Amino acid sequence: MAPAVLVENLKKSYGDVAAVKEVSFTIEPGEIFGLLGPNGAGKTTTIRCLCTLMTPDAGRLELNGVSVVDDPRRARQLLGYIAQEVAIDKVLTGRELLELQAAIYHLPKGMAKPRIEQMLDLLEIADIADKKSGTYSGGQKKRLDLAAGLLHQPAVLVLDEPTVGLDIESRTAVWKFLQQLRQEGTTILLTSHYLEEVDMLANRVAIIDAGQVISSGTPAALKAEVGGDRITLRIREFTPDDEADRAQSLLSALPVVQDVIVNSAQGNSLNLVVDKNADALTAVQAALKAAGLPTFGISQSQPSLDDVYLAATGRTLMDAEMAAVGKRDVKKEKKQSMR
Secondary structure: OOOOOOEEEEEEEEEOOEEEEEEEEEEEOOOEEEEOOOOOOOOHHHHHOOOOOOOOEEEEEEOOOOEEEOOHHHHHHOOEOOOOOOOOOOOOOOHHHHHHHHHHOOOOOOHHHHHHHHHHHHOOOOOOOEHHHHHHHHHHHHHHHHHHHHHOOOOEEEEEOOOOOOOHHHHHHHHHHHHHHHHHHOOEEEEOOOHHHHHHHEEEEHHHHHEEEEEEEEHHHHHHHHOOOEEEEEEOOOOOHHHHHHHHHHHHHHOOOOEEEEEEOOOOOOEEEOOOOOOHHHHHHHHHHOOOOOOOOOEEOOOHHHHHHHHHHOOHHHHHHHHHHHHHHHHHHHHHHOO
């Protein structure tokens, strides 16, 4: 049986910039699959190629065995795509927008009307369906966008940052709805940089950085691979390089410590992998005190997907986000200075 989604050796460049470098993954029918990574990692380019909105430079892309490149018209019939930016006409009412969407997909009138009512009820926007969508809140607009993408009952639903900018109540409502779709057999591919969103929803995850898949598997397996608990430590608010190196050498020698990563992007904080069920926190604090090193802050936690990202790249997802923002700001300044 063909996978619901197949992405194999996908490549896409913009001029000299390689946005996606041989990305590969498969999604089985009825799975929620998460693409996790910072802005600029290649997530959106990957799904735009998959959704026939961009032509890949190379690679094999299939939906239920249908080639996205060779038979894009048929592939679109299997696909529901909801972009990061809400795509609704503010002048139309919610019901009118869904009627337009039904016409675009050539749904027979006898099928379209009950389907529209079903989607309005499922997404809990029936009470505002006859109001202009421009008056909707952010969460209501996102629900209407979901309704439009699901109206033709696609086999595969692709969501690009489905809850970005939403309040926690609206995010929770979207999560609940996606879980319901999965139970009904819909295959879902979502991109996100919200760690807790992917961790909670996804059956499997691929973490993308700089256009490449750096890790993939179930959230539980990925977290188990990096092992142990985590201790995050700051010697000082902004630790000098020599003290960070000294602390790294000192703590790496402790029996309860498996690994120490110095995170330069966060003022040379130290991220320790330590044995579970051991009093590692006490051992670390005692070693620092004996060496005459202060402790500005220290905490212990179980591994997260951010720890998986940190182990693979040497920086947290937040660090990567900040770096991407910094690059965009530099480019903007250069453009302005050339005017």
